[in-house]
Amino acid sequence: MSIEGRGRRKTDRDGPELGVDEAIRALLLLMPRMVGRAKRIRVPDELQSLALAPRHLSLLSYLLFDGPMTVNDLAARLEVAPTTVSLMVGELSRKGILERREDASDRRRRIVSITDSKRPSVDNWLARGAHAWRQALNPLAPEQRQMFVQTLQAYEAAMADDEGD
Known part of the structure; x- marks a missing residue:
């Protein structure tokens, strides 16, 4: 082409x-x-030593914007296997970024959330990008925003297809 x-x-x-x-x-x-x-985008000092990767950023974004959720809910949103999310949650829990607690309505389930001590740092880290996207997307009509997101998703999928993913 x-x-x-x-x-x-x-x-x-x-x-x-x-x-x-x-x-x-x-x-x-x-x-x-x-x-x-x-x-x-500068990683806050408090998080720099934790060796966070882009996959962590997506997981933290969901928890920050949508609140605490189960590993299965996170896996569905991230479009990965629950075992992958469970490994990431375990890693981030050991680093003190996430916490897992029992679901009061079903003691077998665990709810994952960002720890109170790390929430301000995670929020500050993601705020600049969220602000820039808000500025870019606010002038658009809802259907234009939907088309924009779908276009980026189609681009990412086409790139993954080309890589054989």
């Missing part, structure tokens, strides 16, 4: 509209900058 731009198509209402090739070119130039900025 060619990555050369094909110019812009005109529309009557919104001015210039990106053609597919021009949009691809723009995104190929934009994505490395976005990834670079995300990598430069």
Whole structure:
């Protein structure tokens, strides 16, 4: 596939509209900058020594935004096996970031949450990205936001397919 731009198509209402090739070119130039900025988000001092990986960031994001939940709920949201989440929860529990407690309604289940002592650091770490996404997504209509998220999900899935994942 060619990555050369094909110019812009005109529309009557919104001015210039990106053609597919021009949009691809723009995104190929934009994505490395976005990834670079995300990598430069400073991990709070309190969390730096804990060797957190991107997989931890996703798990912590769910717990921060959606509150405590079970390992199975986390696994479903992260789209990984419960054993994978259980291993991550065990690792983060040993590091003092997460805690597991009995579910009052079903003593066999464990509820996972961020510890009170680490919550402010995790919140500060994720706040900059959340603020930037809020600024970018607020002007969009709900269906536009949905399309944007679905487009990013389709891109990620296509990249995984190309890798043989």
